[in-house]
Amino acid sequence: MKIGIPKESLDGETRVALVPSMVGLITKQNHEVCVAAGAGEGSSFSDQAYEKAGAKCVKDNKTIFGESDVTIKVQPLTKDEAGQLKNGSIYIGYMAPFYQKEVLDILNKKKVTAFAMEFIPRITRAQSMDSLSSMATVSGYKAVLLAAAHLGKFFPLLMTAAGTVPPANVFILGAGVAGLQAIATAKRLGAKVEAFDPRIAVKEQVESLGAMFVEMEMPEDAETEGGYAKAQSDEFLKKEQEAIAARLPRIDVVITTAQIFGKAAPVLITEEMVKLMPQGSIIMDLAAEQGGNCELTEAGKTVEKHGVTIMGILNLPATLPVHASQMYSKNITNLFKNTFTKEDASLDFEDEITKGACICRDGEIVNDMVKNVLYPEGAK
Ligand code: NAD
Numbered sequence: 001m002k003i004g005i006p007k008e009s010l011d012g013e014t015r016v017a018l019v020p021s022m023v024g025l026i027t028k029q030n031h032e033v034c035v036a037a038g039a040g041e042g043s044s045f046s047d048q049a050y051e052k053a054g055a056k057c058v059k060d061n062k063t064i065f066g067e068s069d070v071t072i073k074v075q076p077l078t079k080d081e082a083g084q085l086k087n088g089s090i091y092i093g094y095m096a097p098f099y100q101k102e103v104l105d106i107l108n109k110k111k112v113t114a115f116a117m118e119f120i121p122r123i124t125r126a127q128s129m130d131s132l133s134s135m136a137t138v139s140g141y142k143a144v145l146l147a148a149a150h151l152g153k154f155f156p157l158l159m160t161a162a163g164t165v166p167p168a169n170v171f172i173l174g175a176g177v178a179g180l181q182a183i184a185t186a187k188r189l190g191a192k193v194e195a196f197d198p199r200i201a202v203k204e205q206v207e208s209l210g211a212m213f214v215e216m217e218m219p220e221d222a223e224t225e226g227g228y229a230k231a232q233s234d235e236f237l238k239k240e241q242e243a244i245a246a247r248l249p250r251i252d253v254v255i256t257t258a259q260i261f262g263k264a265a266p267v268l269i270t271e272e273m274v275k276l277m278p279q280g281s282i283i284m285d286l287a288a289e290q291g292g293n294c295e296l297t298e299a300g301k302t303v304e305k306h307g308v309t310i311m312g313i314l315n316l317p318a319t320l321p322v323h324a325s326q327m328y329s330k331n332i333t334n335l336f337k338n339t340f341t342k343e344d345a346s347l348d349f350e351d352e353i354t355k356g357a358c359i360c361r362d363g364e365i366v367n368d369m370v371k372n373v374l375y376p377e378g379a380k
Contacts, residue, residue: 002031025337155168169250
Protein backbone atom coordinates (compact mmCIF):
# COMPACT_ATOMS: atom_id res chain seq x y z
CA MET A 1 0.00 0.00 0.00
CA LYS A 2 0.95 3.62 -0.44
CA ILE A 3 1.00 5.31 2.99
CA GLY A 4 0.77 9.12 2.88
CA ILE A 5 1.85 11.64 5.52
CA PRO A 6 0.60 15.17 4.72
CA LYS A 7 1.87 18.40 6.20
CA GLU A 8 -0.57 19.47 8.95
CA SER A 9 -2.64 22.44 7.84
CA LEU A 10 -4.05 23.74 11.15
CA ASP A 11 -2.54 27.05 12.28
CA GLY A 12 0.04 26.47 14.99
CA GLU A 13 0.18 22.69 14.50
CA THR A 14 3.85 21.72 14.54
CA ARG A 15 3.52 17.96 14.90
CA VAL A 16 3.85 15.37 12.17
CA ALA A 17 2.11 11.98 12.19
CA LEU A 18 5.17 9.86 11.41
CA VAL A 19 8.78 10.69 12.31
CA PRO A 20 11.69 9.50 10.12
CA SER A 21 12.93 6.92 12.64
CA MET A 22 9.61 5.06 12.34
CA VAL A 23 9.33 5.04 8.53
CA GLY A 24 11.27 1.74 8.47
CA LEU A 25 8.63 0.02 10.63
CA ILE A 26 6.13 0.57 7.82
CA THR A 27 8.38 -0.02 4.79
CA LYS A 28 9.50 -3.27 6.47
CA GLN A 29 5.95 -4.51 5.92
CA ASN A 30 6.46 -3.86 2.18
CA HIS A 31 4.48 -0.63 2.08
CA GLU A 32 5.65 2.59 0.47
CA VAL A 33 5.74 5.76 2.61
CA CYS A 34 5.22 9.15 0.93
CA VAL A 35 5.68 12.36 2.91
CA ALA A 36 4.64 15.85 1.80
CA ALA A 37 7.60 18.23 1.48
CA GLY A 38 8.07 20.15 4.71
CA ALA A 39 5.73 17.89 6.73
CA GLY A 40 8.33 17.49 9.47
CA GLU A 41 9.80 20.97 9.50
CA GLY A 42 7.71 22.16 12.48
CA SER A 43 9.10 19.30 14.54
CA SER A 44 12.68 19.57 13.24
CA PHE A 45 12.58 16.57 10.88
CA SER A 46 13.94 17.47 7.43
CA ASP A 47 12.82 16.09 4.08
CA GLN A 48 16.33 14.64 3.75
CA ALA A 49 15.87 12.72 7.02
CA TYR A 50 12.66 11.17 5.64
CA GLU A 51 14.36 10.27 2.36
CA LYS A 52 17.31 8.74 4.19
CA ALA A 53 14.82 6.66 6.21
CA GLY A 54 13.32 5.28 2.99
CA ALA A 55 10.32 7.57 2.45
CA LYS A 56 9.55 9.37 -0.79
CA CYS A 57 9.06 13.14 -0.47
CA VAL A 58 6.33 14.53 -2.70
CA LYS A 59 5.67 18.16 -3.59
CA ASP A 60 2.37 18.80 -1.86
CA ASN A 61 -0.52 17.52 0.26
CA LYS A 62 -2.78 17.20 -2.80
CA THR A 63 -0.70 14.30 -4.12
CA ILE A 64 -0.71 12.66 -0.67
CA PHE A 65 -4.49 12.89 -0.24
CA GLY A 66 -5.28 11.92 -3.83
CA GLU A 67 -2.93 8.96 -4.21
CA SER A 68 -2.52 7.33 -0.79
CA ASP A 69 -4.20 4.05 0.12
CA VAL A 70 -3.78 5.03 3.77
CA THR A 71 -3.49 8.68 4.84
CA ILE A 72 -2.20 9.32 8.36
CA LYS A 73 -2.62 12.69 10.09
CA VAL A 74 -2.55 14.31 13.50
CA GLN A 75 -5.34 16.93 13.37
CA PRO A 76 -8.84 16.02 12.16
CA LEU A 77 -9.40 16.33 8.41
CA THR A 78 -10.81 19.60 7.13
CA LYS A 79 -13.68 19.41 4.62
CA ASP A 80 -11.26 20.38 1.88
CA GLU A 81 -8.79 17.64 2.86
CA ALA A 82 -11.53 15.01 3.14
CA GLY A 83 -12.71 15.99 -0.34
CA GLN A 84 -9.26 15.29 -1.76
CA LEU A 85 -8.95 11.75 -0.32
CA LYS A 86 -8.88 8.87 -2.77
CA ASN A 87 -12.18 6.97 -3.03
CA GLY A 88 -12.18 3.78 -0.96
CA SER A 89 -8.98 4.70 0.88
CA ILE A 90 -8.26 4.52 4.62
CA TYR A 91 -7.75 7.42 7.04
CA ILE A 92 -6.06 7.25 10.45
CA GLY A 93 -5.76 10.25 12.80
CA TYR A 94 -7.76 12.38 15.21
CA MET A 95 -11.29 12.97 13.93
CA ALA A 96 -13.30 14.91 16.57
CA PRO A 97 -16.31 13.17 14.97
CA PHE A 98 -18.98 14.78 17.20
CA TYR A 99 -18.14 18.14 15.63
CA GLN A 100 -17.41 17.00 12.07
CA LYS A 101 -20.72 15.92 10.57
CA GLU A 102 -19.94 17.42 7.17
CA VAL A 103 -16.51 15.78 7.03
CA LEU A 104 -18.07 12.42 7.89
CA ASP A 105 -20.62 12.91 5.08
CA ILE A 106 -17.77 13.47 2.62
CA LEU A 107 -15.88 10.41 3.91
CA ASN A 108 -19.00 8.29 3.55
CA LYS A 109 -19.65 9.51 0.01
CA LYS A 110 -16.09 8.51 -0.87
CA LYS A 111 -16.42 5.19 0.98
CA VAL A 112 -13.37 6.03 3.08
CA THR A 113 -12.73 3.76 6.07
CA ALA A 114 -11.79 6.14 8.88
CA PHE A 115 -10.15 5.36 12.23
CA ALA A 116 -10.18 7.95 15.03
CA MET A 117 -7.23 7.97 17.42
CA GLU A 118 -9.45 9.26 20.24
CA PHE A 119 -11.70 6.19 19.93
CA ILE A 120 -9.03 3.55 20.43
CA PRO A 121 -10.44 1.47 23.30
CA ARG A 122 -8.58 2.14 26.56
CA ILE A 123 -7.75 -1.48 27.17
CA THR A 124 -4.39 -2.87 28.27
CA ARG A 125 -3.55 -4.26 24.81
CA ALA A 126 -4.10 -0.83 23.24
CA GLN A 127 -1.97 1.16 25.69
CA SER A 128 0.92 1.44 23.22
CA MET A 129 -1.49 2.97 20.68
CA ASP A 130 -3.19 5.37 23.11
CA SER A 131 -2.35 8.83 21.82
CA LEU A 132 -4.81 10.48 24.23
CA SER A 133 -2.50 9.34 27.02
CA SER A 134 0.75 10.27 25.29
CA MET A 135 -0.49 13.73 24.33
CA ALA A 136 -1.94 14.25 27.83
CA THR A 137 1.53 13.46 29.21
CA VAL A 138 2.97 16.27 27.07
CA SER A 139 0.20 18.68 28.10
CA GLY A 140 0.54 17.99 31.83
CA TYR A 141 4.29 18.58 31.71
CA LYS A 142 4.16 21.70 29.57
CA ALA A 143 1.28 23.22 31.55
CA VAL A 144 3.44 23.30 34.68
CA LEU A 145 6.43 24.79 32.86
CA LEU A 146 4.30 27.56 31.34
CA ALA A 147 2.63 28.31 34.66
CA ALA A 148 6.03 28.39 36.41
CA ALA A 149 7.42 30.72 33.75
CA HIS A 150 4.44 33.06 34.17
CA LEU A 151 4.31 33.07 37.98
CA GLY A 152 6.21 35.88 39.63
CA LYS A 153 7.46 33.48 42.29
CA PHE A 154 9.89 30.58 42.69
CA PHE A 155 8.46 27.06 42.71
CA PRO A 156 11.01 25.53 45.16
CA LEU A 157 11.77 26.35 48.78
CA LEU A 158 14.93 28.50 48.81
CA MET A 159 17.02 29.38 51.84
CA THR A 160 19.34 32.18 50.80
CA ALA A 161 21.33 34.95 52.42
CA ALA A 162 18.60 37.22 51.12
CA GLY A 163 15.94 35.37 53.04
CA THR A 164 13.84 32.23 52.93
CA VAL A 165 11.38 31.71 50.11
CA PRO A 166 8.53 29.25 50.76
CA PRO A 167 7.63 26.78 48.01
CA ALA A 168 4.79 27.60 45.60
CA ASN A 169 1.44 25.98 46.34
CA VAL A 170 0.12 24.10 43.29
CA PHE A 171 -3.36 22.57 43.12
CA ILE A 172 -4.15 20.02 40.41
CA LEU A 173 -7.79 19.33 39.64
CA GLY A 174 -8.34 16.09 37.77
CA ALA A 175 -5.57 13.54 38.22
CA GLY A 176 -5.83 11.44 35.06
CA VAL A 177 -2.87 11.16 32.70
CA ALA A 178 -2.32 14.93 32.30
CA GLY A 179 -2.94 15.67 35.98
CA LEU A 180 -0.52 13.00 37.20
CA GLN A 181 2.20 14.29 34.86
CA ALA A 182 1.51 17.83 36.09
CA ILE A 183 1.90 16.64 39.69
CA ALA A 184 5.19 14.91 38.88
CA THR A 185 6.54 17.97 37.05
CA ALA A 186 5.50 20.45 39.75
CA LYS A 187 7.06 18.19 42.41
CA ARG A 188 10.31 18.03 40.42
CA LEU A 189 10.35 21.83 40.41
CA GLY A 190 9.98 21.79 44.18
CA ALA A 191 6.40 23.01 44.61
CA LYS A 192 4.04 21.87 47.34
CA VAL A 193 1.34 19.99 45.43
CA GLU A 194 -2.17 18.90 46.27
CA ALA A 195 -4.69 17.27 43.95
CA PHE A 196 -8.25 16.02 43.65
CA ASP A 197 -10.12 13.62 41.38
CA PRO A 198 -13.50 11.98 42.02
CA ARG A 199 -12.19 8.54 41.02
CA ILE A 200 -11.14 6.97 44.30
CA ALA A 201 -8.44 4.82 42.65
CA VAL A 202 -6.51 8.02 41.97
CA LYS A 203 -5.76 8.79 45.65
CA GLU A 204 -2.98 6.22 45.82
CA GLN A 205 -1.47 7.41 42.51
CA VAL A 206 -1.45 11.04 43.70
CA GLU A 207 0.17 10.10 46.99
CA SER A 208 2.76 7.90 45.30
CA LEU A 209 3.97 11.02 43.47
CA GLY A 210 4.45 12.83 46.77
CA ALA A 211 1.41 15.10 46.50
CA MET A 212 -1.43 15.45 48.99
CA PHE A 213 -4.81 14.08 47.97
CA VAL A 214 -7.55 16.48 49.00
CA GLU A 215 -10.14 14.50 50.91
CA MET A 216 -13.74 15.18 49.99
CA GLU A 217 -16.87 13.16 50.27
CA MET A 218 -16.41 10.95 47.20
CA PRO A 219 -19.23 10.11 44.81
CA GLU A 220 -20.17 6.47 44.64
CA ASP A 221 -19.40 4.74 41.40
CA ALA A 222 -17.46 7.65 39.82
CA GLU A 223 -15.82 5.61 37.11
CA THR A 224 -16.96 3.91 33.89
CA GLU A 225 -15.76 0.42 32.96
CA GLY A 226 -13.15 2.03 30.67
CA GLY A 227 -11.61 3.93 33.58
CA TYR A 228 -13.10 7.31 32.58
CA ALA A 229 -14.90 9.56 35.05
CA LYS A 230 -18.68 9.70 34.81
CA ALA A 231 -20.39 13.08 34.73
CA GLN A 232 -20.96 14.09 38.37
CA SER A 233 -24.26 15.31 39.79
CA ASP A 234 -24.85 19.04 40.34
CA GLU A 235 -24.98 18.31 44.05
CA PHE A 236 -21.51 16.73 44.00
CA LEU A 237 -20.06 19.52 41.87
CA LYS A 238 -21.39 22.10 44.33
CA LYS A 239 -19.70 20.31 47.23
CA GLU A 240 -16.52 20.00 45.19
CA GLN A 241 -16.56 23.73 44.43
CA GLU A 242 -16.92 24.47 48.16
CA ALA A 243 -13.93 22.26 48.99
CA ILE A 244 -11.86 23.90 46.23
CA ALA A 245 -12.93 27.41 47.32
CA ALA A 246 -11.69 26.73 50.86
CA ARG A 247 -8.16 26.13 49.47
CA LEU A 248 -7.92 28.83 46.82
CA PRO A 249 -6.86 31.78 49.08
CA ARG A 250 -3.41 30.19 49.54
CA ILE A 251 -2.89 28.65 46.10
CA ASP A 252 -0.38 30.11 43.61
CA VAL A 253 -1.12 27.89 40.61
CA VAL A 254 -4.19 25.81 39.78
CA ILE A 255 -3.92 23.37 36.90
CA THR A 256 -7.28 21.99 35.85
CA THR A 257 -7.57 18.89 33.67
CA ALA A 258 -11.07 17.59 34.49
CA GLN A 259 -12.87 16.11 31.51
CA ILE A 260 -15.80 13.84 30.76
CA PHE A 261 -15.39 11.95 27.48
CA GLY A 262 -17.73 13.28 24.77
CA LYS A 263 -19.20 16.00 27.03
CA ALA A 264 -18.48 19.58 28.09
CA ALA A 265 -15.91 19.90 30.88
CA PRO A 266 -17.36 20.39 34.40
CA VAL A 267 -17.08 23.91 35.84
CA LEU A 268 -14.99 23.58 39.00
CA ILE A 269 -13.99 27.24 39.50
CA THR A 270 -16.61 29.98 39.25
CA GLU A 271 -15.93 33.71 38.93
CA GLU A 272 -16.66 34.18 42.66
CA MET A 273 -14.03 31.53 43.41
CA VAL A 274 -11.42 33.27 41.21
CA LYS A 275 -11.87 36.35 43.40
CA LEU A 276 -10.66 34.29 46.39
CA MET A 277 -7.24 33.64 44.82
CA PRO A 278 -4.16 35.72 45.66
CA GLN A 279 -3.18 38.54 43.30
CA GLY A 280 -0.70 37.26 40.72
CA SER A 281 -1.83 33.64 40.94
CA ILE A 282 -2.48 31.50 37.88
CA ILE A 283 -5.13 29.15 36.56
CA MET A 284 -3.95 26.94 33.71
CA ASP A 285 -7.06 25.36 32.22
CA LEU A 286 -6.27 22.27 30.18
CA ALA A 287 -9.96 21.68 29.54
CA ALA A 288 -10.29 24.98 27.64
CA GLU A 289 -11.16 23.22 24.39
CA GLN A 290 -14.09 21.42 26.06
CA GLY A 291 -15.50 24.65 27.52
CA GLY A 292 -13.05 25.00 30.43
CA ASN A 293 -13.03 24.02 34.12
CA CYS A 294 -13.00 27.70 35.06
CA GLU A 295 -15.98 29.88 34.27
CA LEU A 296 -13.70 32.71 33.08
CA THR A 297 -11.48 30.68 30.75
CA GLU A 298 -11.34 31.89 27.16
CA ALA A 299 -10.22 29.12 24.83
CA GLY A 300 -6.96 29.95 23.10
CA LYS A 301 -6.34 33.07 25.20
CA THR A 302 -4.52 34.20 28.33
CA VAL A 303 -6.66 36.71 30.22
CA GLU A 304 -6.34 38.53 33.50
CA LYS A 305 -9.42 38.62 35.73
CA HIS A 306 -9.57 39.88 39.33
CA GLY A 307 -5.75 39.90 39.47
CA VAL A 308 -5.53 36.24 38.42
CA THR A 309 -4.04 35.10 35.09
CA ILE A 310 -6.25 32.51 33.42
CA MET A 311 -4.52 30.58 30.66
CA GLY A 312 -6.71 28.71 28.18
CA ILE A 313 -3.89 27.65 25.87
CA LEU A 314 -4.98 25.16 23.21
CA ASN A 315 -2.95 22.36 21.69
CA LEU A 316 -0.13 22.21 24.23
CA PRO A 317 1.37 19.11 22.55
CA ALA A 318 2.24 21.33 19.56
CA THR A 319 4.52 23.35 21.87
CA LEU A 320 6.76 20.32 22.37
CA PRO A 321 6.73 19.05 18.79
CA VAL A 322 9.75 16.74 18.70
CA HIS A 323 8.71 14.40 21.48
CA ALA A 324 5.00 14.86 20.89
CA SER A 325 5.51 13.74 17.25
CA GLN A 326 7.74 10.88 18.34
CA MET A 327 5.17 9.63 20.84
CA TYR A 328 2.24 10.05 18.44
CA SER A 329 4.22 8.31 15.74
CA LYS A 330 4.91 5.38 18.05
CA ASN A 331 1.18 5.13 18.81
CA ILE A 332 0.45 5.27 15.07
CA THR A 333 2.95 2.58 14.10
CA ASN A 334 1.66 0.26 16.83
CA LEU A 335 -1.91 0.83 15.64
CA PHE A 336 -0.82 0.31 12.04
CA LYS A 337 0.81 -3.01 12.93
CA ASN A 338 -2.34 -4.10 14.72
CA THR A 339 -4.64 -2.95 11.91
CA PHE A 340 -2.74 -4.31 8.91
CA THR A 341 -1.61 -7.73 9.90
CA LYS A 342 -1.50 -8.77 6.25
CA GLU A 343 0.27 -7.02 3.37
CA ASP A 344 -2.99 -6.19 1.58
CA ALA A 345 -5.48 -3.68 2.94
CA SER A 346 -7.81 -6.31 4.43
CA LEU A 347 -9.12 -5.32 7.83
CA ASP A 348 -10.24 -7.55 10.67
CA PHE A 349 -13.30 -5.98 12.25
CA GLU A 350 -13.48 -8.80 14.79
CA ASP A 351 -10.46 -7.13 16.42
CA GLU A 352 -11.63 -5.00 19.37
CA ILE A 353 -9.22 -2.14 18.58
CA THR A 354 -9.94 -2.03 14.82
CA LYS A 355 -13.68 -2.14 15.49
CA GLY A 356 -13.58 0.35 18.38
CA ALA A 357 -11.56 3.01 16.52
CA CYS A 358 -13.51 2.76 13.25
CA ILE A 359 -15.95 5.65 12.74
CA CYS A 360 -16.90 5.30 9.05
CA ARG A 361 -16.94 2.30 6.79
CA ASP A 362 -18.70 1.26 3.57
CA GLY A 363 -20.43 4.62 3.27
CA GLU A 364 -21.88 4.82 6.77
CA ILE A 365 -21.07 5.79 10.35
CA VAL A 366 -20.41 2.55 12.22
CA ASN A 367 -19.70 3.93 15.70
CA ASP A 368 -22.94 3.92 17.72
CA MET A 369 -21.93 6.76 20.05
CA VAL A 370 -21.10 9.05 17.11
CA LYS A 371 -24.24 7.99 15.22
CA ASN A 372 -26.43 8.73 18.24
CA VAL A 373 -24.89 12.17 18.82
CA LEU A 374 -24.98 13.24 15.15
CA TYR A 375 -28.30 11.60 14.24
CA PRO A 376 -30.39 11.40 17.43
CA GLU A 377 -33.49 10.78 15.31
CA GLY A 378 -31.81 7.75 13.78
CA ALA A 379 -31.77 9.36 10.32
CA LYS A 380 -28.61 7.46 9.26
P1 NAD B 1 -9.72 12.50 30.96
O1 NAD B 1 -8.76 13.34 30.19
O2 NAD B 1 -11.00 12.10 30.35
O3 NAD B 1 -10.08 13.28 32.33
C1 NAD B 1 -9.06 13.83 33.15
C2 NAD B 1 -9.37 13.60 34.60
O4 NAD B 1 -10.45 14.44 35.02
C3 NAD B 1 -9.80 12.16 34.95
O5 NAD B 1 -8.89 11.62 35.87
C4 NAD B 1 -11.18 12.35 35.56
O6 NAD B 1 -11.45 11.43 36.60
C5 NAD B 1 -11.09 13.78 36.07
N1 NAD B 1 -12.37 14.41 36.43
C6 NAD B 1 -13.60 14.24 35.85
N2 NAD B 1 -14.53 14.97 36.51
C7 NAD B 1 -13.87 15.62 37.52
C8 NAD B 1 -14.27 16.51 38.54
N3 NAD B 1 -15.54 16.87 38.70
N4 NAD B 1 -13.32 16.97 39.39
C9 NAD B 1 -12.02 16.62 39.28
N5 NAD B 1 -11.59 15.77 38.33
C10 NAD B 1 -12.50 15.27 37.45
O7 NAD B 1 -9.03 11.19 31.50
P2 NAD B 1 -7.65 10.51 31.14
O8 NAD B 1 -6.58 11.19 31.89
O9 NAD B 1 -7.48 10.42 29.67
O10 NAD B 1 -7.87 9.04 31.68
C11 NAD B 1 -8.51 8.81 32.89
C12 NAD B 1 -8.24 7.40 33.30
O11 NAD B 1 -8.56 6.46 32.26
C13 NAD B 1 -6.81 7.06 33.62
O12 NAD B 1 -6.32 7.58 34.77
C14 NAD B 1 -6.92 5.55 33.61
O13 NAD B 1 -7.49 5.07 34.78
C15 NAD B 1 -7.83 5.31 32.47
N6 NAD B 1 -7.01 4.91 31.34
C16 NAD B 1 -6.87 3.59 31.08
C17 NAD B 1 -6.05 3.18 30.05
C18 NAD B 1 -5.85 1.75 29.76
O14 NAD B 1 -5.23 1.42 28.81
N7 NAD B 1 -6.36 0.87 30.56
C19 NAD B 1 -5.42 4.12 29.25
C20 NAD B 1 -5.60 5.46 29.52
C21 NAD B 1 -6.40 5.85 30.56
